[in-house]
Structures are given as structure tokens and as C-alpha cells.
Amino acid sequence: xxxxxxxxxxAEDAAAFDALTPDELRARYEQVGAWFAEHRAxxxxxxxxxxxxxxxxxxxxxxxxxxxTDGPYLEGKEAIGGYAEIDVADLDEALRMAKAWPGRxxxxxxxxxxxxxx
Amino acid sequence: xxxTRQCGDPAGDDLRYEVALSAARDALATAFREESGRLTASVxxxxxxxxxxxxxxxxxxxxxxxxxxxxxxxxxxxxxxxxVARRRAIDVLRxxxxxxxxxxxxxxxxxxxxxxxxxxxFTCCHPALPIESQVALTLRTVCGLSTAQIASAFLVxxxxxxxxxxxxxxxxxxxxxxxxxxxxxxxxxxxxxxLAVIYLMFNEGYLxxxxxxxxxxxxxxxxxxxxALLARLMPAxxxxxxxxxxxRLHRARVRARFDGEGRLVLLRDQDRSRWDHAAIxxxxxxxxxxxxxxxxxxxxxxxxxxxxxxEAASWDETDWLQITLLYDALxxxxxxxxxxxxxxxxxxxxxxxxAALDETDSLAGQLDRYHLxxxxxxxxxRQLGQPAQARLADERALGLTSNRAERAxxxxxxx
Numbered sequence: 406x407x408x409x410x411x412x413x414x415x416a417e418d419a420a421a422f423d424a425l426t427p428d429e430l431r432a433r434y435e436q437v438g439a440w441f442a443e444h445r446a447x448x449x450x451x452x453x454x455x456x457x458x459x460x461x462x463x464x465x466x467x468x469x470x471x472x473x474t475d476g477p478y479l480e481g482k483e484a485i486g487g488y489a490e491i492d493v494a495d496l497d498e499a500l501r502m503a504k505a506w507p508g509r510x511x512x513x514x515x516x517x518x519x520x521x522x523x
Numbered sequence: 524x525x526x527t528r529q530c531g532d533p534a535g536d537d538l539r540y541e542v543a544l545s546a547a548r549d550a551l552a553t554a555f556r557e558e559s560g561r562l563t564a565s566v567x568x569x570x571x572x573x574x575x576x577x578x579x580x581x582x583x584x585x586x587x588x589x590x591x592x593x594x595x596x597x598x599x600x601x602x603x604x605x606x607v608a609r610r611r612a613i614d615v616l617r618x619x620x621x622x623x624x625x626x627x628x629x630x631x632x633x634x635x636x637x638x639x640x641x642x643x644x645f646t647c648c649h650p651a652l653p654i655e656s657q658v659a660l661t662l663r664t665v666c667g668l669s670t671a672q673i674a675s676a677f678l679v680x681x682x683x684x685x686x687x688x689x690x691x692x693x694x695x696x697x698x699x700x701x702x703x704x705x706x707x708x709x710x711x712x713x714x715x716x717x718l719a720v721i722y723l724m725f726n727e728g729y730l731x732x733x734x735x736x737x738x739x740x741x742x743x744x745x746x747x748x749x750x751a752l753l754a755r756l757m758p759a760x761x762x763x764x765x766x767x768x769x770x771r772l773h774r775a776r777v778r779a780r781f782d783g784e785g786r787l788v789l790l791r792d793q794d795r796s797r798w799d800h801a802a803i804x805x806x807x808x809x810x811x812x813x814x815x816x817x818x819x820x821x822x823x824x825x826x827x828x829x830x831x832x833x834e835a836a837s838w839d840e841t842d843w844l845q846i847t848l849l850y851d852a853l854x855x856x857x858x859x860x861x862x863x864x865x866x867x868x869x870x871x872x873x874x875x876x877x878a879a880l881d882e883t884d885s886l887a888g889q890l891d892r893y894h895l896x897x898x899x900x901x902x903x904x905r906q907l908g909q910p911a912q913a914r915l916a917d918e919r920a921l922g923l924t925s926n927r928a929e930r931a932x933x934x935x936x937x938x
Binding site: 406408494495496497499500501516 | 697
């Protein structure tokens, strides 16, 4: 089954990340790199996003033209920082990968809809 | 097997007939509970789809219940159910193009001998499902309860339970929750999830007074059965034995927990002659058996604490030092303020109310909204000869609980 792992973080997670020393930061990037290397066979498209302050949203109301606003549309405690598409046997395997994620914060796991589910 | 209706019943011998009838009903209920979970487990494994399997199993169980209540149990209830379910499964599979013809061929004429219920239990108790759905789904599919019975246990509408089950089954198939016993590195964590579901089930039944809700389904019995099943399926797991012992130690004393009017009776004031001492001894043996593994855990320790209470001849003869030490061990596994509160109560019997009050007061920040924290302080303050302070604490406790039995108890003290 295909899942999308959404790497999320709160403002506190972001602050903790910003507070890392250069050595710690390098170590963190190495761990993340190792995670991707270890699971390479099961990982499809991936991406890291710029911070939520860079977001611009287009919102459709019940009528009239869409409205463009600055900032993320979904105002939440957590923002999505990146994603990785994975192809694994089942949710337990996806959970095992997510639990091993070294980037801290939280990881949301969502199944990707396939044609036979629609 | 006995039939529920026997032509040779002597007319007029109503009592004997009633006894035979109720024994037959018990045998029927027992067989039904055993077989419904086993059937569901096998069908889910073969079809690989929870929702389709449920449909197949429901029809077979309904047919079984209707026929068995009239004709009595068949010689082999499992084989009977399997034949009906298999026929139904073939119909469903032919209708559904997604499922290939070879799945039909995979349906053996006879049910496999192995018990798949362990997989079923782990799937129903998957952490990706909300905890209340885990409980409802386990009761439905593993214990074979009807939606009406589950609704009556939780005092909610049957519609709410049906929706909860439907959402849970849909999530299992769309999200890809696997149907298997977790791998070794996940097993410990997942097993504690399963044990938490069974304990929650037990508490749901145990905490209510039968006098208040005479029609309510007693889930304590279902939890007992489920823990015993799990102990048979996982004989090497000491925590499963610990939970089974814990449940049985509580149930062995249930007759003394409420008075004639449904009021809660505190352990201290219970009539210990009404306890089931044979059941207590058997459960204490389970605790000892679990301890042989040398792998202690929170359920084993809690069972050992309850065993200390259950084996004491009176409140005053309780081995409080042993209980305090067991709470110390429990705190290593469950470092919660509520556990520390219970330890403080035991400590009051070892070192006196002064030391216990110091310990209790140190929990003020964490337990200020918890009624038992204030009720405990009230008790200790009374022992220390401070009735005015004790009263204030009891009033705080009263304002924080809506449980009728507990409120009655505090009101009695305030009167």
C-alpha cells in the first residue's frame, strides 16, 4: 500500500531545531540522511517545504472569485515541513518507518487513495 | 449435547425443566461465544477483508442462534457454523468481482484447526483505532456480543455503537491495518495496548453498581473470559496472567462491594466472609505462576497488591509494609501521581498519618482536580485531629465526582 508520511512540527519543535549547535545540526542531517538511505527501496517522491511563513493560500468561498491570502490556510499548532511517499505492505510497516524518523516533531501517516478504493 | 426441548420431560416438573433449560442456555451461550470469535478469525484470514468477513459471519451467526435455540446445540457447533459461513462466503465472493475465484478455492471445506483469534484480537486493538472503537470491536468480533448488548454496557444508543463499528471496520481496510500478531520488536508495546483494552472493559463493568442499572450488561465477565482466552493463546506472557489474576481478585470480592441498597462499601468495612475465598486462592496462584517468569510488570504488581488485601483476615491485619513496597515497584513501571497517592495511603498504615499527609500534599499540583486526592487528605486530617480541615477537603472531593455511590459515601461523612 502507498502512504504519504507528512513530517510536521510545532512552533516549539521549530525553536528547538533553531537552537541546535552547528555540530548537532550536522549530526541531525546525517541521521535523516541515514534514514532515507535505509528505506530507499520503499520511498518514492519526497520533498522538504519552506517554513509556514512562506505560505500563500487561495480560498474558494460558496460564491464569487477565490480569495488570495498570505499565510497557511490551515491554521494549526503544527505545520507540515516535508513529505515522503512510501510503498509498504501495511500500516504496521509504515508505523515502523515513522517511529524511526530522526527529525523529531511528529509524523502523520495517510494512505494514498488508489483507483480500486474510489 | 443437551437439547433445549426434550419430549420426555415429565409434565409438572417445572423446576427441573427450568434448571435444564437454563443449563442448556448457558451451554449455548458458552459455545456461541467460543465459536463466533473463532469463525470470525478464520474468515477474516481467508478473505483478507474485515468488512466482507463481517457480513459473512453475521449471517452465519444469526442462522446459528436461531436454529440452536430451537434444536439445541449441534454435535460440532464449529463445523456447523463453518459450513454455513463457507456457503455464504462463496455467494458474497461471486457477487464481488474484486475478489478472485481462487479465493473461493481457498475456502476449505472444513475449518482449519488452528485458532486465529490472537490475530483478531491484535487487529481489533490496533492503536490506529480510537480506544472506544477498540473496545467495541473486540466485544463484537472476539466476544461475539450483539450491538444491542454493547450499547447496553456503555449506556449509549445502539445506533452510536453501529456507527462506531462501521467506522472502525472501514478504517481497518482503507488504512491497511494488518491482520497478524505483531513482530517481536513491536509485541510488548502492542500487547500492553490489548491488555489496556481488556482492563478498560473490566472497569466499565466493575465500577457500576448493579442496583443502579439492573439491565446493564456486565462487561467484567466478558473481560474475565477474554483475559483467560488470551492467557491460553499466549501462555508465556506473565503480564497476561497478571491481568487475569487482577480481574479475578476483584471479581472474587464483588458481592461485598455494594450493600443492599446499591451503596458502595469501602474495603475497610466489607464483610470478608462474603468474599469468594476459593477464587482468591486460585487467583493468587496465578500471580505466583506469573512471578516465576522473572519478568514483572504493572498488571502482575497490581494483582499482587490486590492479593495482599484479599488474603488479609481483616483491614487491621493487612500487610501494609508489603503493599507499600509493591507500590514502590509499581512506580517504576507506572510513575503516575495516582499511584503515588495510593502508596501514600498504604504508607499511613506503616509510618502514620503525618508522613502520609506530607507525601499526599506533595501531589497537590498534579491531583488538585482528582476527588480521591481530597478524600484521602480528609481521611488523614481526621486521623490527625483536624476535623475542620478534613471537612473542607471532603467538600472539595464532593464537588469533583459525579459517581453516585462515591458521592453518597462522602455525603455520609459530611452529615
